[in-house]
Structures are given as structure tokens and as C-alpha cells.
Amino acid sequence: MAPPKPAEAKRRYFSVEEANKTLPLVKAIVTDIVHQFRIVNELKQRLSAVLNDRRRPSIDLYSEELAQSHSELEAEEEKLAGYIDELTKLGVELKGPDGLCDFYSIMDGREVYLCWRLGEPEVMYWHDLNAGVAGRKPLPLAAHSGPRSGQRLL
Numbered sequence: 027m028a029p030p031k032p033a034e035a036k037r038r039y040f041s042v043e044e045a046n047k048t049l050p051l052v053k054a055i056v057t058d059i060v061h062q063f064r065i066v067n068e069l070k071q072r073l074s075a076v077l078n079d080r081r082r083p084s085i086d087l088y089s090e091e092l093a094q095s096h097s098e099l100e101a102e103e104e105k106l107a108g109y110i111d112e113l114t115k116l117g118v119e120l121k122g123p124d125g126l127c128d129f130y131s132i133m134d135g136r137e138v139y140l141c142w143r144l145g146e147p148e149v150m151y152w153h154d155l156n157a158g159v160a161g162r163k164p165l166p167l168a169a170h171s172g173p174r175s176g177q178r179l180l
Contacts, residue, residue: 038117040129045149062106063123069099
């Protein structure tokens with residue numbers, strides 16, 4: 027029998043309150059991730075342009091730039107992987123380069139994701155594990171860490 031994957035062995039379940047308490051750190055890491063995704067994507071585009079130019083018949087003027095671009099891309103991808111690993115160690119799953127994240131939780135006795143996207147003030151949505159972002163539903167108001175502007179908890 028194979029040992030469990032590290033992520034499965036250390037699965038952390040968050041209450042809405044716990045997820046919201048981690049948001050300052052999660053937001054900082056996810057901001058770095060989104061920025062790093064852009065850097066990596068720009069480098070990949072630049073590298074692709076150099077490779078396309080290199081295919082034209084000419085003296086290989088691009089070998090130095092190509093080597094430098096490869097090296098820079100590897101370093102930036104390692105940096106990105108480090109940020110993602112940092113987020114994963116908190117128990118948060120990155121779902122996309124736009125800063126979409128999920129926190130495992132238990133709702134009504136079943137596993138669900140609490141869902142947050144960079145730019146949202148707090149965790150306000152949830153979805154089933156297999157539903158994805160398209161299945162996001164608002165959390166019941168009482169589950170939030172406090173009333174949203176213009177709303178009161180009774």
C-alpha cells in the first residue's frame with residue numbers, strides 16, 4: 027500500500043472564522059503568486075519569441091539571449107513554486123493564476139471548500155469539492171466573521 031500524499035496526510039479543515047483569520051497571510055502570499063505568474067508568463071512569451079526568431083535561417087545570434095532567458099525562467103518558476111508551496115503548507119489550495127483559493131471545510135457533515143478570490147474582503151462563498159468555482163454559493167450570513175456593510179446579524 028502506497029503512503030498517503032503529503033497534502034492528504036496533513037489536510038486541514040477551516041471554519042469560516044479560521045479561514046478569515048488566515049486571510050492577511052494568504053492575501054500576501056497570493057498577491058506574490060499572481061505577480062509571479064505574470065512574470066513567468068511574460069518570460070515564456072519572450073522566450074517563445076526568441077525561439078521563433080531563431081528558426082529563421084541566419085547566424086545563431088540568439089543563443090546567448092536564449093540561454094539567459096531559460097535561466098531566468100527557471101529561477102522565476104522556482105520562486106513561483108516556492109510561493110505555491112508556502113500556501114499549500116497553510117492548508118490552502120490555489121485554484122488559478124488570478125488568486126482563486128479554496129480552504130477545506132466541513133459543512134452539514136460533508137467536506138466542502140470555502141472559496142476566496144484575491145480582492146474579496148473575506149471568505150464569503152463555498153462550493154462542493156467537485157463543483158468548482160462555477161458552483162460557488164454565498165455562505166449563510168451568520169457564517170461570516172461579521173456583518174457586511176449595510177447588513178446586521180440578529
